[in-house]
Structure formats: C-alpha cells, structure tokens
Amino acid sequence: MRYIISELLISKIENNNDKKNRVQSKLILVKELNEVLSIENAATLRIASRIDKTPIRGLKQVLRRHLKVTNIQKIRLRDIISQFGEKPTDTKANLLSLFVTTNITPTQSEINLSEKSKIEEQKKDLKHSLPEDYEIIQLRQDFAINHGELRAYESLIENMQKIDIPNKQKNLSLLEKSMKEEELMVYWYKTHTPLILDNLWPKVIHSTVRRGQNFLLSHVGTKIPIIIIYADLVGSTKMSMTLPIDNLVSIVRIFDYHISNVVDTLGGYVLKYAGDAVISFFPSHIDNQNKYSASDTAIESGKLMIKSIQEEVNSFMHKIYKFPELSVKIGIDAGENAIVQFGYDQRSPIDILGYGMNVASKIMSITDANKVSIGENVYKSLNPEVQNEFHELTITDRWKYVNYGTDRPYKIYTLNT
Numbered sequence: 001m002r003y004i005i006s007e008l009l010i011s012k013i014e015n016n017n018d019k020k021n022r023v024q025s026k027l028i029l030v031k032e033l034n035e036v037l038s039i040e041n042a043a044t045l046r047i048a049s050r051i052d053k054t055p056i057r058g059l060k061q062v063l064r065r066h067l068k069v070t071n072i073q074k075i076r077l078r079d080i081i082s083q084f085g086e087k088p089t090d091t092k093a094n095l096l097s098l099f100v101t102t103n104i105t106p107t108q109s110e111i112n113l114s115e116k117s118k119i120e121e122q123k124k125d126l127k128h129s130l131p132e133d134y135e136i137i138q139l140r141q142d143f144a145i146n147h148g149e150l151r152a153y154e155s156l157i158e159n160m161q162k163i164d165i166p167n168k169q170k171n172l173s174l175l176e177k178s179m180k181e182e183e184l185m186v187y188w189y190k191t192h193t194p195l196i197l198d199n200l201w202p203k204v205i206h207s208t209v210r211r212g213q214n215f216l217l218s219h220v221g222t223k224i225p226i227i228i229i230y231a232d233l234v235g236s237t238k239m240s241m242t243l244p245i246d247n248l249v250s251i252v253r254i255f256d257y258h259i260s261n262v263v264d265t266l267g268g269y270v271l272k273y274a275g276d277a278v279i280s281f282f283p284s285h286i287d288n289q290n291k292y293s294a295s296d297t298a299i300e301s302g303k304l305m306i307k308s309i310q311e312e313v314n315s316f317m318h319k320i321y322k323f324p325e326l327s328v329k330i331g332i333d334a335g336e337n338a339i340v341q342f343g344y345d346q347r348s349p350i351d352i353l354g355y356g357m358n359v360a361s362k363i364m365s366i367t368d369a370n371k372v373s374i375g376e377n378v379y380k381s382l383n384p385e386v387q388n389e390f391h392e393l394t395i396t397d398r399w400k401y402v403n404y405g406t407d408r409p410y411k412i413y414t415l416n417t
Contacts, residue, residue, distance in 0.1 A: 025163040026084055032159060034089040036152050037077040042092035043149065044070050050142065054135060056196060066185055073178045080171050099148030100141050132200040132207075136257070139196060140316065143189040150186055153179035194250050197257075205253075205273070208260045212269035215283070216350040219339040227282040227298040227334045227378065228356050229268070230364035231259045231305050234327040236276035243324070251323055252276060258308045259328070266301050271352060277364075281352065284334060292334040295381035302330040302372035303415075310370065331364025333375035359401050363412055366393070376403055376411040389416055 047067045051060055078088040157175050160168070233255050239248055259278040260270050268282040282294040282301070309328050317323040335356030341348050359375055367373040373393060382390075390413040401410040 026165065029159060029163060029165070030081055030084050030086045032156055033077055033081050034086075034091075035093070036149075036156055037074060037081065038089050038091045038093040039095065039098070039149060039152060040070055040074045040077065041090065042095050043145065044074070045092065046095060046145070050138065054138070056135070056199075058192075059196070062188060069181050069185075073181065076174045076178060080174065083167060083171070084165075095145050095148075096141065100144045133261075136197060136200055139189075139193055143186070143193060143316075146182060146185045146189060150179065150182040153182055197250070197254065205256065205260075208264065208270045209272060211264075212271050212281070213350050215269050216339050216352070217341075217346065220341045220350060221339065223336045223338050223354075225284045225286050225292060225334065225336050226352065226356070227284050227292060227294055227332060228337070228352070228360040229263070229280045229282070229298060229301060230331045230360050231278045231280070231302075232329050232331075232364050233276040234329055234369045235324070239324060247323060251317070251326065254313055254317060255309070255326060255328070258313055259305050262301055262304045262308055266297055266304070268298070268301060291381040292377060293381075295334060295378050296383060296386055298332050298334075298378065299372065299374070299382065299386060302332060305330060306370050306372070327369035329364055329367040329369055330372045331360045331362070331367055331374075332372065332378055333360040333363060334377040334381065335359070355404075359410065362399075362401065366399075366412070367414065371414055373412055373414040376413075379411070379413045390414060391416055 044067060047063050047070060051063045051067065054060055054063070081088045153175060157172060157179060160172055160175065165171070233252065236252070239251065243251070255276075256273055256278055260280070263270055263278075263280040266282075268280050271279045271281055273279075280301075282298050284292045284294045286292055305328055309326050314325050318325045333356045335354060337352045337354030337356050339350060340353050341350045343349070356375075356377075363373045363375055374390065379387060379390060393412040393414045395409055395412060399409060399412075402408060403410045
C-alpha cells in the first residue's frame with residue numbers, strides 16, 4: 001500500500017514538474033515572439049522612411065511591397081501571441097544595434113553618450129554626407145537588417161518545434177511563410193546591391209576627388225607639409241587575369257569606396273585613384289621640434305582602412321557574394337610637397353609632387369598584406385605610446401632613399417600587428 005501511495009506521489013510530482021516546464025517553455029516562446037514582433041514594428045517605420053528618401057525608383061517599388069508583407073507578418077505574430085493569452089508588444093527594437101556593425105572604434109566621448117544622443121549624432125553625420133554616400137550606407141544597413149530578421153525567424157521556428165502547443169503546425173506554417181518572405185528580400189538585396197552600387201559609384205567618386213582638388217586649389221604653386229597615404233589592393237594583378245571584368249570592376253570600386261570613406265571620416269582628402277591604389281593626404285604643419293601634426297590621425301586612418309576591408313568588405317562581398325577575400329597594404333610618409341596644377345583653368349587637375357610622395361609609394365610596395373608601414377618623419381612625429389606599436393623594418397640593399405638631414409638611409413617602421 002505504501003509503495004502504491006509513493007508511486008502516486010512521484011507521478012503527481014512529475015506531472016507538476018511537466019506542467020511547470022511546459023508553462024516555462026511557453027513563456028520563453030512568447031518572449032521570443034514579442035522580440036521578433038518588436039523587430040517588425042521597427043522595420044515598418046524604417047521601410048516607410050526608406051520609401052520616402054531613397055532616390056532609386058526600382059527600390060521604392062520593392063520596398064512598398066515589402067512594407068505590405070511586413071505588416072502581414074506583424075499580424076501573424078500578434079495572432080500567435082494572443083493565442084497564449086499574452087499581450088503583443090508595441091515596442092520597437094533598435095535595428096542598427098541589433099544587426100548592423102560599424103568599423104569605427106568609438107571614442108570615450110561617444111561611449112559616454114546616451115543611446116538617444118548617439119542616434120542624434122548619427123543623424124547629423126548622415127545629413128552632411130553626399131546623397132549617394134548616404135544611400136550606400138542605407139543599402140548596406142537594409143541588407144544586414146533583413147538578414148538579421150531571417151535569422152530571427154529561423155531561431156523562432158526551431159524553438160517552437162521543440163515544445164507541445166495548441167495549433168502548433170498551423171502556427172509553424174505561418175512563421176515559415178514569413179521566413180520565406182524574408183529569404184526573398186535577402187535574395188533581392190544580394191542580387192541587386194552590386195548593380196545599385198555600380199550606379200551610385202561614379203557620383204560618389206567624382207565628389208570625393210573634387211573635395212581634395214578644392215582644398216589643393218588654394219595652395220597651387222606652393223610647397224606645403226602634408227602626410228601622404230598610399231593604400232594598395234593586394235593581388236589585383238592576379239584578379240585581373242582570373243576574374244570576369246564585371247567582378248573586377250565591382251571589387252575595385254568597393255575597395256576604393258571603403259578606403260575613401262575612412263579618409264573622409266577622419267578629415268583627410270583623396271588625391272586620386274591610381275589603378276588598384278587610393279592616394280590620399282592629410283594637411284599638416286611642422287612644429288618647432290620638426291614634428292608633423294596629424295601623424296597620429298594618419299596612422300589611425302591606416303588601421304581603420306585594414307579593419308574596414310577585413311570586417312566590412314570581406315564579410316559582405318566575400319562571405320555573401322563569394323568574391324575573393326581582399327587585403328590592403330598601406331605606406332605613409334610626411335614631408336613638404338609641391339602643389340602643381342596641369343593647366344590654367346581652375347578645373348584643370350591638381351597633383352602633388354615631392355620626395356614624400358615617392359617615398360610613400362615605395363614604402364607601400366615593400367609592406368606586407370594588411371600592414372601599415374611609415375617613414376621616419378612620421379614615426380618621429382608620433383606620441384611615444386603609438387611609436388611602441390611599430391618596429392623598424394629591415395631595409396635591403398635596394399633601398400636608395402636617404403634622410404636629407406643626416407644623409408643616412410631613411411628608416412621605415414611597420415605596425416607590429
């Protein structure tokens with residue numbers, strides 16, 4: 001008798017535990033359903049804004065259809081949540097923080113900003129961007145957000161399959177339909193983004209170079225202290241022999257855009273595009289200790305160029321579009337260089353000539369992939385803690401450049417990591 005009572009008690013306890021586990025599983029599922037709903041709530045606002053602001057007609061049409069689909073997806077999620085006797089959320093997720101990464105390391109002041117202040121600062125920055133530049137940023141965000149939504153539905157479906165709930169198959173079918181719709185949108189961005197970028201690129205590139213030319217125009221016929229940066233696409237010769245021409249053009253344009261974007265962000269100027277290289281510069285001045293200002297900024301620019309190619313371009317073009325993985329090598333030097341205009345019209349091209357230009361080019365040529373190398377003038381101008389990030393590069397007998405202050409071989413330093 002005692003044995004039977006004991007068995008009954010154990011069975012009752014197990015049943016209670018099963019009920020608790022089912023209730024807990026349902027609560028977790030409802031929480032995830034509301035999280036996905038909060039994403040869709042925010043997505044409807046973003047899509048409506050994109051319809052209003054994008055200059056691309058074809059994209060407007062696609063986004064209008066996607067907005068209708070997103071509203072239907074919201075209705076599905078709200079219905080499923082209501083079946084559990086819970087309230088569907090009206091909150092809106094922060095899509096950028098959830099799904100979009102940035103290649104710029106935040107400063108301490110940015111870290112201290114509130115979330116609302118950060119968003120306002122980002123809006124100010126975008127307002128000062130070129131319309132085409134702004135649209136490229138938005139397109140990348142669109143793709144990342146849609147890709148994130150797809151992953152959210154995949155996770156939600158996987159978790160729903162694990163628990164026993166009423167109308168399980170019907171609800172799974174609805175979620176799978178939403179997932180398929182997100183797949184179609186991701187596929188659209190995947191196939192059309194390179195074409196859109198090719199369309200926007202000529203306007204972006206013209207404006208970027210013109211900005212540098214406008215700065216140099218007021219210095220024509222003079223020598224000014226500047227820091228020169230050569231950023232070279234590694235392996236472009238092999239690519240030119242093995243890739244379809246359309247792919248090669250897309251790679252060069254995307255590479256040039258990301259390098260230029262880093263320069264513009266940090267206050268530098270693009271001088272020109274030379275084949276597979278971007279030549280840029282930072283205005284400087286020489287203090288009483290013969291140090292070039294803006295040297296630290298130029299180094300930061302080189303680091304961010306590498307980070308942008310590795311984390312932005314490769315994660316997007318290599319992992320998703322299966323383009324070759326890209327690398328960059330960077331040479332930086334400082335010196336007084338002549339500003340020369342080839343013609344008498346204000347619109348005639350302006351170039352920079354001088355020892356620093358030649359040395360920066362040669363430094364770049366002996367630098368390894370995903371490395372930054374700098375000349376002696378730049379190294380001596382750096383703060384001691386930044387100097388510690390570099391080591392002197394062994395120079396071969398072929399190195400013919402000298403320090404005109406000492407007549408000794410001009411020293412080169414390369415980044416440790």
